[in-house]
Amino acid sequence: MTVLDDIVVGVREDMEARRHLVGLDELKARAADTAPALDAWAALGGPSASRADLKVIAEIKRRSPSKGDLASIADPAELARQYADGGASVISVLTEERRFNGSLADLDTVRAAVGIPLLRKDFTVEEYQIWEARAHGADLILLIVAALSDAQLQEFSALSHELGMNVLVETHTPEEIERAAAAQARIIGVNVRNLKTLDVDRSLFASLAGSIPPGAVVVAESGVRNADDVAHYASNGAHAILVGEALVSDATPRERISEFKAAGAAAMAVRT
Numbered sequence: 319m320t321v322l323d324d325i326v327v328g329v330r331e332d333m334e335a336r337r338h339l340v341g342l343d344e345l346k347a348r349a350a351d352t353a354p355a356l357d358a359w360a361a362l363g364g365p366s367a368s369r370a371d372l373k374v375i376a377e378i379k380r381r382s383p384s385k386g387d388l389a390s391i392a393d394p395a396e397l398a399r400q401y402a403d404g405g406a407s408v409i410s411v412l413t414e415e416r417r418f419n420g421s422l423a424d425l426d427t428v429r430a431a432v433g434i435p436l437l438r439k440d441f442t443v444e445e446y447q448i449w450e451a452r453a454h455g456a457d458l459i460l461l462i463v464a465a466l467s468d469a470q471l472q473e474f475s476a477l478s479h480e481l482g483m484n485v486l487v488e489t490h491t492p493e494e495i496e497r498a499a500a501a502q503a504r505i506i507g508v509n510v511r512n513l514k515t516l517d518v519d520r521s522l523f524a525s526l527a528g529s530i531p532p533g534a535v536v537v538a539e540s541g542v543r544n545a546d547d548v549a550h551y552a553s554n555g556a557h558a559i560l561v562g563e564a565l566v567s568d569a570t571p572r573e574r575i576s577e578f579k580a581a582g583a584a585a586m587a588v589r590t
């Protein structure tokens with residue numbers, strides 16, 4: 319079993335426990351009562367003409383399988399406000415409980431605190447989770463190609479779009495980029511962390527980003543430690559970066575996001 323397989327086993331068990339408490343019909347009713355989703359695609363630059371600067375997806379992440387405890391984050395609302403003030407375009411809220419110590423309650427709290435698009439960051443393996451995401455105010459969900467069949471990618475993307483949400487389709491290999499493109503993904507991430515081994519290889523982004531179809535928003539995920547890493551991703555084709563550890567472990571995340579955006583803009587100016 320890989321790390322990813324093991325995580326998915328726990329995700330399924332936890333989801334079944336929630337489904338026992340809140341059935342799909344009730345969840346659909348709650349989703350219908352939720353304010354319409356915000357446009358995360360537009361917030362991330364959308365059409366290429368508007369991609370003048372590097373967008374930041376700032377993550378609320380307490381712990382991880384690779385690093386253990388990162389930050390207690392007693393007040394996710396306050397952290398989310400700092401992210402938004404610093405210029406984040408989207409906030410990623412990890413809702414997986416066993417390995418990341420996240421929750422749907424965090425998503426509710428952050429939704430009430432900020433008016434920018436939210437990514438429900440989880441391991442989506444069933445449509446139930448997509449209804450859950452919408453019912454808890456998410457605007458964007460994550461689909462990890464390595465965890466899904468082509469049919470699931472298509473079906474889950476279609477349902478997300480029906481509910482007004484966008485989808486971040488995460489890849490790690492050339493084959494997964496082909497599968498994301500075949501699913502007509504508009505936002506494609508390259509996660510430089512291998513979710514089967516937890517190895518981080520920042521150079522992977524440069525070798526894969528060029529094969530992402532033009533027109534897609536390209537997101538560099540994981541491994542940002544400093545402005546040099548940001549410049550590396552931006553100069554190799556990233557339109558956005560997804561950052562967790564470097565922000566939750568920083569005493570001044572607002573300033574760190576501003577610094578990352580400045581480093582990205584400088585690298586993009588050289589690129590164009």
Ligand SMILES: O=C(O)c1ccccc1NCC(=O)[C@H](O)[C@H](O)COP(=O)(O)O
Pocket residue numbers: 321377379382383384385509511513516539540541542560561562563564
């Ligand atoms: O972060 C992990 O250790 C991890 C392990 C297994 C599956 C997923 C994992 N992380 C999810 C992510 O994609 C990251 O939280 C996200 O890209 C931010 O990464 P970082 O900036 O390196 O914290």
